[in-house]
Amino acid sequence: MRNPFRSEADAFRFVWLTIGYFALIVLGEAISTWVGVSVFVVLTAGALWVLFGRKTPKLPASKAPASAPPVEHRMLVVANETVGGMELLAEIRTRAAGRSVTVLVVCPALNSSLRHWASDEDDARAATLERLDRSIAAMRAAGVDAAGVVGDGDPIQAIDDALRTFGPDELLISTYPAGRSHWLERGVVERARRRFDLPLTHVVVDPDGADPH
Amino acid sequence: MSAAAEAHPHHGPPPVHYSSRVSPSVLGMFLFIASEIMLFGAFFTVYFFDRVVNHGVNGHWPPDGFHRPAFVAGVNTVILVSSSFTMHWADSSIKKGNRNGLRAGMVLTFLLGLTFLLTQVIEYHRIGFNTSDTSFAATFFGLTGLHGAHVFIGLTILGVMTIRSFRGHFSPEHHHGIELGGIYWHFVDVMWIVVYVTVYLL
Secondary structure: OOOOOOOHHHHHHHHHHHHHHHHHHHHHHHHOHHHHHHHHHHHHHHHHHHHHHOOOOOOOOOOOOOOOOOOEEEEEEEOOOOOOOHHHHHHHHHHHOOOEEEEEEEEEOOOOHHHHHOOOOHHHHHHHHHHHHHHHHHHHHOOOEEEEEEEOOOHHHHHHHHHHHHOOOEEEEEEOOOOOOHHHHOOHHHHHHHHOOOOEEEEEOOHHHOOOO | OOHHHHHOOOOOOOOOOOOOOOOHHHHHHHHHHHHHHHHHHHHHHHHHHHHHHHHHHHOOOOOOOOOOOHHHHHHHHHHHHHHHHHHHHHHHHHHOOOHHHHHHHHHHHHHHHHHHHHHHHHHHHHOOOOOOOHHHHHHHHHHHHHHHHHHHHHHHHHHHHHHHHHOOOOOOOOOHHHHHHHHHHHHHHHHHHHHHHHHHHO
């Protein structure tokens, strides 16, 4: 079906089509009731054909980037407050040793429920971006080819989003230890393990050394 | 520019990935329109049922003693259609980076919408019948009142959009708030044309 309200410009055009449609019906009705009914039937049939019958161009097929050549290992790292943790950096360096590794770090922009529903995300995103900046700089200083994005507040959704554009070979989720970590409490690691068909490593970061900067 | 900013330079939530055949915004708009069609459809069904039944009894419509203020409502229709023009002007202006055009368009759209609503309220006071005076009166107020409620919601949205436009929240790259509010306002306009023609003219 062709959506007449796809954009503001389309909706504006639809206003004029509606005016034309009803103007012709009222005009026909002014001549005689049956002329009005005939105009209504013809115009409605035409409108339905345009809306439902005509083939509309489809969206370009979505495609994740082609999987990386075997020589390059792609690692998706999901972390928030622990993104600057020494344990995480050490784990990435260990895995990167002796091979070409590209790392994408996704930091979900954690926010309170109230602020989330009020679309008040700016502060949460700014804080996340700041942590991410420092972490990426530390990884690059350690010789790791790393990039970062601020993702959806829901870590599973953030992984889902990143999978479509990055195409990783493995997944690292970094959290605080059990008892301190909200993600562990919500079963994020287990849910990710069940949902994503990727080797998954859970890295636990010491709360006292999470952000050395 | 920072490392993360290089990788993710845009402001706001992550870009939409078209993983399914329908994008979220299109799906959302479909669902919204479907729910509105059902809502207005229920009111129109009652109106036409009443009209068919009572038209057979009295031989004409509306029933004796009722006068539909088609002229005032016609002027109101012109006002509302004009507000669609100004809304489109505002949207086109911000797409071209013309913030003054956006602000002027939003203020005019808001004022025209407010004029429409106030005119409708005045019309209600002067119309000479009330909701309890026959089923025609009930369906008349039901349909026009339902639309009026949509205009009120639209004005609230327009008010927020206008304030945000004066605070410089929109740019040629980021004007989703104007786009969505504009779609809603045009939808309200379309529904009024349907209501006006069916309730006041035919």
